[in-house]
Amino acid sequence: MSRQALLRVENLRTHLFLKRGVLKAVDGVSLHVDEGETLGLVGESGSGKSMTSLSIMRLLPKQSGRIVDGNVWLDGTDLTSLPEDEMARDWRGRRVSMVSQDPMTSLNPVFTVGDQVGAPFRYHKLAQGARAVRDAVVKVLSRVRIPSPEKRLDNYPHQFSGGMRQRVVSAMAIACAPRLLIADEPTSNLDVTIQVQMIELFRELQRDSGLGIILITHDLGVAASICDRIAVMYAGRIVEVGDVRTMYRAAAHPYTQALLNSIPHLGQRKRRLYAIAGQPPSLIDPPVGCRFAPRCPRRTAKCDADYPPQVELAPGHVTACWHPGPGAVA
């Protein structure tokens, strides 16, 4: 069964114009998300995963950030070419929405939860009048499994626990029944027992609605338990993408392999962890060749000279590496 393509990002380049120079935060990223699919965008801080999502949302820093090239097709419309008022009215928060990492700072402490969850309904005119908005809020809060929502909506954010707050933020994001949800590290501040509950919630929401999800994370455990496909980003580019099983069992890019080997996993006690030497390159002046080359165990002269082209190793499994292959890195 082939699923409908929902989002297609083509050759996206997003630059930040800083005093120090031009930071090429996203440097030619292409990806797609199908209906009802979860794509994991995995990478370290500074790899461009958050900038990719802010580009899709068109929420880049006003002064410095700009999409310099590429397209973002959502349901056949190129979001990069829309005027801002149309983006705000019909798309952002309506068809594509976002859950950010920290539920503490994404909720306003002086408004009730009901007020804040009601905001998208009012803004996008999906419910008219106080009673209708209230009903809609109760409904969406119960969808994210907040107990006794009709009482809780008059509470303030500080009266909610961390896990419940993250549910409130998720409720705001799905309020308008978006087509695509971008979840930026939605579980990384939560305790593990609460993490499981959030992962289950995302799965449920998706099952009910055919929602496409981009999950941004650095936690390979979380990514494995929720994603259909994984894209690994390094220094502004996607270095490998494939379905979740391929990526965990037969990753071909040394960076993906290093990521998998450099963190301790439960039940596999090793004396030493594989440590990736060095640090990611500067994105103001990135290396000409492969950006991982300076840290790569398979580096050759070719890697320093030219950026590797994308090779399709199997249907849907694509990597940008001159020496792809099974994990010799351990």
Added chain:
Amino acid sequence: MRLLEVRDLKKYFRVGGGLLRAAGTVKAVDGVSFAVEEGETFALVGESGCGKTTIAKLVLMLERPTAGSILFNGEDLASLGSAGVKAYRREVQTVFQDPYASLNPRLRVRTIIAEPILAHGRPERAELRQRVEEVLDVVGLPKTAADLFPHEFSGGQRQRVAIARALALNPRCIVLDEPISALDVSIRAQILNLLADIQERFRLTYLIIAHDLALVEHFSTRVGVMYLGNMVEAGPTSEVFAHPRHPYTQALLASVPRPDPDHRAPVDAIRGEIASAMAPPSGCKFHPRCPHARPVCNTEFPGWRDLGATHSAACHLLESN
């Protein structure tokens, strides 16, 4: 040899007492005992609010216990005079979680590392310079790093500076409070490997505070699992992780997302959320979330059961052997 011992340690905080609210007491640590052998790595693990960081602060003498005692080298910290406290502070150092917050941005690395040395003596300039360069070398930073400011380093390098500072006085014990959780994934392994190397090289004893169970399994020799101010299970790490006996430990381990697409964490392993430490549940504090709770769990606080020579858990469902 027992280097550090904690006996029935309690720390209560008074909170509230504002205009409209009655004051309450948070029992952050409520009767915890454990001992750390010289040269080993003892881990305190648990979710936020379980009291693990409060224990670290008590051990570092940043807080005073409400009751109970902490013994270092057999001596009760409460009985130490000012010279004794000073000597203790030389021997027990710490590395904090966030190297962006734990290093003074206005000081050069040289000054940051020299500070603890100068607080404990008056070395000559050349001697001080040599010691700073020595510890920088131990943590894998070049001599030239001494003249730079913290902002000139990446997160991993900053954590190396923090480790160098902790090593400056040649301590016997280092308290590591979430030492890698603020670092990037590809950097974590470097820091963990470094910590393992210097432990071996200087025969250091570690008390590590962490919430990441995989890290604890990898890094520690013994572990204490905490829940709402109590320790609920303790033993050798390999034993506790292979055969967890307390339902909370079992649930915690089952909940960890694994980098295996075919593994599904059971959603019903644990219900609800951690209770408020101001109004903890009666009896066993875990009983409202426990899938195996019985009536007795609601009324009686469970005592320790010995499950082996060194493995024990506090749960009504378990029998001592």
